[in-house]
Amino acid sequence: MTQIGIFGITGRMGRLLSEETTAAGATLAGGTSRSNPATTPDTLAAAADALIDFTNAEAAITHAEAAARAGKPFVLGTSGLNAAQEAAIAELAKRIPIVYAANFAPGVNLILAIAERLAAALPGETYDAEIVETHHRQKVDAPSGTAIALGRAVAAGRNTTLEQAGIESGRDGHTGPRKTGAIGFAALRAGQVVGEHTLLFASGSEHIALTHRSFDRRVYATGAVRAALWATSQPPGLYGMKHVLGMA
Template sequence: MTLRIGIAGITGRMGQLLSEEAAASGALVAGGIGRSGDAEALFAASDVVIDFTNALTAERHAELAARSGKPLVLGSSGLSAAQEAAVAEAARTVPVVYAANFAPGVTLLFALAERMAAALPPEQYDAEIVEMHHRQKVDAPSGTAIALGRAVARGRGQTLEEVGMESGRNGHTAPRGTGPIGFAALRGGQVVGEHTLLFAAGSEHIALTHRSFDRRVYATGAVRAAHWAVGQPPALYDMKHVLGMG
């Protein structure tokens, strides 16, 4: 039976790529909505919905996924704690794949970051994350940068909230603290996405960098996640589960 994929955000740049990749995967695009549209009808017509809209609609779409019993693949960034809690609540009823970044390489970057953070003590190695995106991006740091910070904190046996974030350094600042993770966000041109994690010690620096050159890599990953999600038990998943790393 042909998988029916619904696309929330179909009128945007990612929406077109998602439509193309869904068709290339052998699935049927059951429909789509843009900034407006009948989201309830979209879930009813689909076997799984991919949502690349924005944080403001994430909670509503999560609730519709749970109500309709349809899996959700969520790629919106900049969600608040309350919005993430709503997504987690929906995942008690249906499978939800929620990822800050659907590129397979970024998923591997998160895994490497966690392992390296576990091996490099914060008293000796400061962790700094630098990201750059196109000039239209409105949230900073990016969702991927924050997820990278969470991976570093996990490797050090803490949460990002416990470790702390340092960002927006400007003017005469105090010396860098020991332990917090530094973030710097750059915006300009049409950069698809670049993320660098730097571990800096007195005697060495180690850097991990991922660069996306085409947004299609996110669409390909999201469609892969949509195929994978159908038939999974209710839970909150991310791309490491889709790639068999969970």
């Protein structure tokens, strides 16, 4: 029976991951927490067959390195990683299978695939792309990882990158006209919204909107456990949920 270790096991996501590990028929190998410093990343990695991390960007590399030292698959759902941290994850994926996803909900990953196809058919010269996301007031990063993934999907559909297309966010005051081809972001933080994302394509004559709403964080935990079980039979490499879902 697969043993799954959870970094940050006493947190909000950690508790759900524990429950979903059992529900999936796997065994909980344990977890790290601030209240139990005796369990280190290395001791957890040694005890588990696969590891899941939904903690924070600062800790993600330390946890991934522990997984690599132990030769164990690593599932990363933490958002807010910068370019250097993402590069470090990609380097570690040469040694172990790593599933790194902005969102583990199956519906979101279908939206990402559709977004890329729509962007390919709706050129930036005539269709502006805007992404609006809403999350709970405790969320510390913006735009959300899922919003950025949507932006990257739009850019990929248009044969460019998000950085090359240009990002428009935080509009305030006299900003001038919208840059053609840029991808816009708006982040809302209020109450206890689990997660809402809308991608809008707007031309002078029509609007097309894709929206995904999460009502329960458990959907992320279920997907992450599914990814961990899948990763135990994969070779080293950097994977996403599209691979877990058989979409790649």
